[in-house]
Amino acid sequence: MTSKPLPPPPPVRPSTPRVLLADDDQGTRELVGACVARAGWHLEATSAGRALVDKLHQEPFDVVVADLLMPGMDGLSLLKQIRAKRPGQAVILISKSGTIGDFVAFMKEGVLDVLQKPVDSDTLQRTVTRVLSSVRDRERALSIYRFATKEISEFSFSTADIAECRMPLSLLDRLVGAGILEVQSRLKLELAFQEALANAVEHGNLELKSPWKEEFDQEGIDRFSLVKRERLADNSYARRRIVVTISFDGLMLSIAIRDEGKGFVPHKRVVSDPNAERPHGRGLAIIYAAVDEVRYSESGTEIEMIKRLPG
Amino acid sequence: MSGDYTTEIIGDKGYIRVGGDLDSEQSGEALRKAFNDLFDKGRRTVVLDLTGVQIINSYGIGKVLMCYKRLKAENGVLMVKPLQGFVKETFELLMLDKLLPVDQ
Numbered sequence: 458m459t460s461k462p463l464p465p466p467p468p469v470r471p472s473t474p475r476v477l478l479a480d481d482d483q484g485t486r487e488l489v490g491a492c493v494a495r496a497g498w499h500l501e502a503t504s505a506g507r508a509l510v511d512k513l514h515q516e517p518f519d520v521v522v523a524d525l526l527m528p529g530m531d532g533l534s535l536l537k538q539i540r541a542k543r544p545g546q547a548v549i550l551i552s553k554s555g556t557i558g559d560f561v562a563f564m565k566e567g568v569l570d571v572l573q574k575p576v577d578s579d580t581l582q583r584t585v586t587r588v589l590s591s592v593r594d595r596e597r598a599l600s601i602y603r604f605a606t607k608e609i610s611e612f613s614f615s616t617a618d619i620a621e622c623r624m625p626l627s628l629l630d631r632l633v634g635a636g637i638l639e640v641q642s643r644l645k646l647e648l649a650f651q652e653a654l655a656n657a658v659e660h661g662n663l664e665l666k667s668p669w670k671e672e673f674d675q676e677g678i679d680r681f682s683l684v685k686r687e688r689l690a691d692n693s694y695a696r697r698r699i700v701v702t703i704s705f706d707g708l709m710l711s712i713a714i715r716d717e718g719k720g721f722v723p724h725k726r727v728v729s730d731p732n733a734e735r736p737h738g739r740g741l742a743i744i745y746a747a748v749d750e751v752r753y754s755e756s757g758t759e760i761e762m763i764k765r766l767p768g
Numbered sequence: 769m770s771g772d773y774t775t776e777i778i779g780d781k782g783y784i785r786v787g788g789d790l791d792s793e794q795s796g797e798a799l800r801k802a803f804n805d806l807f808d809k810g811r812r813t814v815v816l817d818l819t820g821v822q823i824i825n826s827y828g829i830g831k832v833l834m835c836y837k838r839l840k841a842e843n844g845v846l847m848v849k850p851l852q853g854f855v856k857e858t859f860e861l862l863m864l865d866k867l868l869p870v871d872q
Binding site (some may be wrong): 534537538541641644648651652655670671677679682737740742743746 | 787791793800804820821822823825826827828830834853854858861
């Protein structure tokens with residue numbers, strides 16, 4: 458048996474911590490600059506969110522320190538753009554007292570801490586040091602994943618449970634962190650998974666029909682949404698199970714979703730007719746664009762999506 | 769996350785700025801309401817600004833197409849602001865870029 462060659466390692470970070478700062482206030486930039494210089498770290502500073510995102514496109518940084526309120530881009534939009542390019546990027550926000558708003562939303566977008574202005578240099582140094590330490594620990598944990606040879610996870614939900622929550626694919630984060638999967642492929646796989654899961658829930662277990670999306674009541678609400686709501690409250694539908702099996706063997710990633718509906722035959726991919734204006738049927742095109750192979754069980758109650766990884 | 773949806777009327781065009789991802793029932797419903805607001809005010813040229821959107825799935829696309837069809841039924845037009853990133857890629861994959869003109 459020939460051994461699989463190791464994938465290339467993720468880029469090696471230089472030993473000197475690299476900090477990227479974005480703040481439109483010169484006083485804050487000077488204070489942070491002085492703090493970083495004392496600590497012997499490398500600092501690059503910008504005065505705008507757009508410039509920060511552009512910088513992240515060019516090179517990696519250990520920590521981003523960003524003002525929550527800068528002209529031209531609100532904090533949440535900035536965080537989403539950072540996360541799109543660097544999913545695991547460590548971010549510390551700086552905000553004026555009383556402007557932090559939806560703190561939970563920021564935490565979900567990767568913010569590890571928030572400092573309030575005026576920034577105290579000792580607090581800043583302690584916070585950045587702590588965040589840098591956790592970043593290093595996380596990278597060490599992820600890099601070991603290059604040597605993983607097999608992983609299988611299985612999840613079982615009721616339809617009611619999975620219909621209203623988002624199931625994250627944490628394996629994809631680990632594969633990206635280990636340099637095995639590209640960020641863009643990860644995004645496509647995540648979308649494909651959501652599409653397949655929605656199909657299993659809506660067309661599988663809840664037995665909803667796509668044409669109902671074009672039938673409206675007097676309030677402009679489509680029949681698909683109305684019947685979905687009714688059936689999620691009906692235990693004969695809501696208790697049907699969805700089973701998700703995710704497996705990785707070093708060369709191949711497989712995501713399988715099984716439902717307890719009556720089974721359905723997938724329509725052909727909608728990619729050839731730009732004038733197809735019906736508001737349904739495009740999910741399969743998204744799935745096929747993300748993976749290398751799609752398999753269906755004979756009963757039509759299980760889909761398996763396969764992505765081959767660089768060996 | 770549905771985010772903020774803001775609408776604006778400039779001349780004969782109605783603009784909808786979508787502030788979050790278009791990938792859930794909640795976000796689809798928010799888009800529907802914003803669209804209805806402009807449509808009920810008589811706007812038959814509506815421009816979607818999706819620059820704040822990172823992810824759009826078939827649910828969101830379905831809602832966009834619903835807006836398109838309602839306008840088309842009244843000789844109206846649905847347009848989009850220049851697309852970028854993954855949303856642009858998704859639109860091109862599904863050939864929606866050929867259906868929805870760009871408002872520069």
